[in-house]
Amino acid sequence: MNSTDNLHSIRQAFSDTLIDLAGENLNLYVVSADLKSSLSLSKFASKFRGRFIECGVAENNAAGIAAGLAKSGKTVFLATYACFSPGINWNTIKQSICYNNLPVKIIGSHGGLASADLGATHQMLEDIALMRSLPNMDVFAPADALETAKIIHTVSHSPKPAYIRLVRPSTPNFTNSRSSFTIGHSQILQTGSKITVLGYGPILNSALSLKNKNLEIINCSSIKPLDSKTILSSIKKTSRCIIIEDHQKNGGLGEAVASLILTHNLKSKFIHLAVDDQFGRSAKNYFDLYDLHCIGQKELIRTIKNIL
Amino acid sequence: MKLFSKKPHQLEPLAKQLRLDILNMVYAAHSGHLGGSLSNLDIIISLYYSDIFNFDRDHFVLSAGHTCLSHYAVLASLGKFPKKLLNTYTEINSIIQGHESTDVPGVEFSSGALGQGLSFAAGLALGDKDHHTICLTSDGEHDEGQIWEAIMFANKYHLGNLINIVDCNKFQIDGSTADIMPTDELAAKYLRFGWTVTSVNGHNYHDLHKAIVKAKNSSIYPACIIAHTTLAKGISFMEKDYHYHDIKDMSEDIYLKAKHELDR
Numbered sequence: 178m179n180s181t182d183n184l185h186s187i188r189q190a191f192s193d194t195l196i197d198l199a200g201e202n203l204n205l206y207v208v209s210a211d212l213k214s215s216l217s218l219s220k221f222a223s224k225f226r227g228r229f230i231e232c233g234v235a236e237n238n239a240a241g242i243a244a245g246l247a248k249s250g251k252t253v254f255l256a257t258y259a260c261f262s263p264g265i266n267w268n269t270i271k272q273s274i275c276y277n278n279l280p281v282k283i284i285g286s287h288g289g290l291a292s293a294d295l296g297a298t299h300q301m302l303e304d305i306a307l308m309r310s311l312p313n314m315d316v317f318a319p320a321d322a323l324e325t326a327k328i329i330h331t332v333s334h335s336p337k338p339a340y341i342r343l344v345r346p347s348t349p350n351f352t353n354s355r356s357s358f359t360i361g362h363s364q365i366l367q368t369g370s371k372i373t374v375l376g377y378g379p380i381l382n383s384a385l386s387l388k389n390k391n392l393e394i395i396n397c398s399s400i401k402p403l404d405s406k407t408i409l410s411s412i413k414k415t416s417r418c419i420i421i422e423d424h425q426k427n428g429g430l431g432e433a434v435a436s437l438i439l440t441h442n443l444k445s446k447f448i449h450l451a452v453d454d455q456f457g458r459s460a461k462n463y464f465d466l467y468d469l470h471c472i473g474q475k476e477l478i479r480t481i482k483n484i485l
Numbered sequence: 486m487k488l489f490s491k492k493p494h495q496l497e498p499l500a501k502q503l504r505l506d507i508l509n510m511v512y513a514a515h516s517g518h519l520g521g522s523l524s525n526l527d528i529i530i531s532l533y534y535s536d537i538f539n540f541d542r543d544h545f546v547l548s549a550g551h552t553c554l555s556h557y558a559v560l561a562s563l564g565k566f567p568k569k570l571l572n573t574y575t576e577i578n579s580i581i582q583g584h585e586s587t588d589v590p591g592v593e594f595s596s597g598a599l600g601q602g603l604s605f606a607a608g609l610a611l612g613d614k615d616h617h618t619i620c621l622t623s624d625g626e627h628d629e630g631q632i633w634e635a636i637m638f639a640n641k642y643h644l645g646n647l648i649n650i651v652d653c654n655k656f657q658i659d660g661s662t663a664d665i666m667p668t669d670e671l672a673a674k675y676l677r678f679g680w681t682v683t684s685v686n687g688h689n690y691h692d693l694h695k696a697i698v699k700a701k702n703s704s705i706y707p708a709c710i711i712a713h714t715t716l717a718k719g720i721s722f723m724e725k726d727y728h729y730h731d732i733k734d735m736s737e738d739i740y741l742k743a744k745h746e747l748d749r
Contacts (some may be wrong), residue, residue, distance in 0.1 A: 206612075230611070232641075238604045238634030244620075245608020248593065269631070272598050273605050277587060 184347035185321060188286060191343060193255060194329040199225050202252055205333070210236050210244040210257040213445075216286050236266040237372070243281045244273040250433035252280075252333055259285030259301035259342060267307050274338050275313045276382050282332050283308075288318070288342040289378065289423030290452070290470065293463035300457035306428020308340040309401045313358060316401040317333075318342040318377040321350045322385055325470040326360035335360065344423075348379035348461060351386075352396065363404035365411075369393040372484060373411040373433055376421040383474040384421065384437060389481065400430055405437050417446045419485050421472060426451040450476060494690040496530055503530070503558040504719045505747045510554055510574040510581075511732055511739045517574065517583070520730040521623060522554035524654035524687070524714040529559045531693040532619060537701055543616045544609050546594045548602020549623040549652070550585035551731070557581055557589060563587075565591040600629025603649055607639045607707075610629070610647035617701060619648045625657030628666045633678075639707040641678030647707040648700045649680075652687060654716040656727040675709040687712030720746050 199205040199221065208230045222229040229275055230246070232239040236257060243255040255262060262285060263270050265453050274281045285304050292300050308316045315337050319325040324389050325343065332339045356364055366381065371391035374384045377398050393411050397403065412418050418438070420431040431449035450472045460466045467473030503526060511517035532538060532545060546557050552576070561568040566580075566589065575578035580588040584597035593609075596602050606620035626632060639647050651671060655662050662668045672682045681703045687691040693712065700708035716730070717723035720743045 232634070232638060235631075235634035235638070237601075237631040238607075241601050241604020241631065241635065242608035242611065242638060245605040245610070246612040248605070248609050249612025251612050268598050269601055269604070272596065273594075273601050276595050277555055277605075 183349050185350050186217065186347045187319060187322050187325045187343050188217040188345070190322035190325040191284065191329055192221055194326045196221055196224060198330065198333050199228065199458040202333070204250065204255070205252045206230060206246055208232060208239050208246065208253060208255045210234060210261065212257045212286075215258070216256050216284065220370065236261045238268045240266045240269040240281070241273050241359045243425065244277060244279045245282050246395065247279040248277070248453060254282045254284055255295045256284040256286070258287045258299065259304040260287065260299050263304055263307045263340070264301055271311055275311045278313050279338060283338070283340045284343060285340060286343040287345045289344060290457045290466040291344040291346050291379070291463045293460045293466055297456040302423075302425045302452050302457065304340070304342055305400060305422075305424050306365040308428050309433065310428065313338055314401065315339040317398055318350050318400060319398055320378060320396050321348055322380050323354050324352045324358060328398065331358050331360060337370065342378065344379055346379075350384055351382050353410045358398070360403060361399050361409045363399060364396045365393065365407065366396050367392060367394040369415070371415055372417040372419060372481060373408075373415045374419045374421065375408060375430065377430060378423055380421055380423045380472070383477055387474070387478065392481070397430055400433070403433055403437070408434060408443055409437060409443065412443055412445050416444060418479055419477070419484065421450040421477060423467070423472065425449055426453055448480050448484060450480065496534055496690050499562065500527055500530055500536070501747060503555070503562060504749070506558045506561070506571055507554045508720070508740070508743055508747060510558075512569050512735050514574045515735070516731065516733045517554060518551040518731045519554070520727070521549060521552040521652065521654060522657065522718040523718045523720070524716050525552050525621060525623075525652040526555040526558070527688045527690065528621060528650055528652060528693060528712050528714075529555050531690055531697060533559050533563060535694060535697070537694075537697050538617060538619065539702045540591070543579065543707055544593055544606070544613070546602045546606040546609070546618065546619040546620045547585045548596055548606075548620055549599060549626050550596030551583070552623070553585040556585065556592070560589065565592075595612065595686055599626035600631040603632055604638070605634035607635050607644055607647055607650070610639075610644045611642055614646055617646045617648065619650065621650050621652060621679045624653040624655060624668045624671065625665070627651070627668045627671065633746075635680045636675065636680070640652055643705055644706040644707045648697070648710065649707070650710045650712055652712055652714055653712045656716045656725070656730065658727070658730045660727050660739040673711075675711075679706065679719070680709045681706045681713060684711040687714035688718060
């Protein structure tokens with residue numbers, strides 16, 4: 178789909194930003210669960226050895242350690258795969274982090290079907306649902322490497338717990354490098370008047386690359402808090418809404434938007450392109466999985482045609 | 486010759502009063518986790534009523550949050566909040582909830598789901614090496630795998646400022662630990678995991694004091710104190726009966742019988 182020359186690693190952007198931040202903030206710690214190299218954290222670990230805490234394959238303990246460190250005043254990033262954190266340690270996140278309201282930043286890497294070859298166990302399709310259901314927790318998902326750096330920078334200063342979903346593959350940069358990231362704000366990637374397209378993560382590029390002028394494409398990288406003002410005003414204008422996400426339908430962004438639409442008595446056509454109560458599977462290329470689960474560009478084109 | 490008579494410890498009158506406070510809370514609220522709160526009370530008193538630690542700087546983490554009644558009673562006795570608030574246990578607008586909560590002045594960690602406190606305490610000990618972190622766990626919650634993850638972690642990071650006191654009352658909600666999930670030889674297990682270990686009678690203030698001082702002086706290794714206690718200590722007909730892990734709608738007869746024993 179894209180030339181590899183134009184692809185950028187979201188994980189690398191995360192790690193590079195952390196190294197920059199850790200140089201200024203001597204209280205910045207990373208808590209790991211034996212996936213340092215997979216999260217591009219090897220350089221951080223060797224540069225800031227005393228601030229890289231390795232818990233081994235023990236995600237519940239890692240979440241508790243992160244909470245305790247945060248309680249002692251440290252800026253803490255808990256970083257591993259999303260399928261393990263929050264996949265395994267959800268209750269520790271709920272109680273030790275959220276209920277105690279400690280500002281741990283949870284990095285859930287390898288989100289979605291985009292972790293193609295790893296198969297169903299590692300394709301985390303439920304993380305947004307798990308995390309947006311937790312009181313005190315903010316939820317973010319950067320669209321590309323550019324936005325990853327901005328989000329990591331912003332959340333490092335936030336006094337609240339936060340979950341940040343990253344994906345494994347390198348992806349094109351398509352957000353505006355000059356725009357800033359603000360918690361609770363979305364970004365209109367393209368203005369249009371016929372159909373509102375909402376989503377988060379690199380999958381949004383499948384809409385943007387269509388260059389269809391009917392589409393108003395909104396990057397909802399701040400999933401919680403959600404920018405209801407921008408979303409509602411766009412849907413009011415278009416009366417047609419497509420939500421696309423690399424996640425289960427249940428508990429995803431689509432349900433959050435549906436709730437917004439109903440609560441505000443808006444009339445709108447509504448189509449939710451997401452994984453429909455199924456597990457993923459291995460594939461060489463995640464775009465094939467997107468097509469298999471009807472969340473790829475082909476399905477999006479069909480949907481746009483049908484909704485107009 | 487009075488071989489077996491010992492002078493009552495100066496803290497025993499306080500313990501007697503706090504046992505009554507706990508009984509009154511459970512009776513007034515029509516529910517509450519009495520058994521573990523009475524088994525760990527003497528441990529919490531030993532920690533707070535000594536000059537070994539200063540909990541304005543050192544940290545206390547109650548991992549088994551359902552036993553908060555004893556912690557709340559001790560904090561109230563120290564004037565952390567008005568004692569009359571104890572009477573509002575589990576009421577909708579009260580800070581005195583059914584499980585340990587940071588809403589209560591003096592509480593550093595909200596808990597309830599078992600097995601999480603030791604990880605939190607280890608993180609806190611790692612982040613604040615200038616002070617001690619004392620965690621109080623129960624033997625029953627050692628069923629949780631997370632406890633063992635934390636035990637390994639504390640050894641790896643040489644958390645000499647971390648102390649875990651295990652309230653070994655040998656019961657959990659559905660029966661004895663021997664029946665539900667044996668947690669025997671805990672001391673040996675902690676030793677093999679690289680901790681220093683002391684076993685004591687968890688109702689003897691002299692022994693507890695000595696063990697806590699020894700644990701504090703362990704500067705390289707995390708320290709574990711296995712405190713052997715009695716479930717529902719102080720109320721003879723409830724002791725060692727797992728049905729008193731928690732009580733719903735305690736009858737007036739039972740209450741008066743228990744109160745009579747504690748008043749003696």
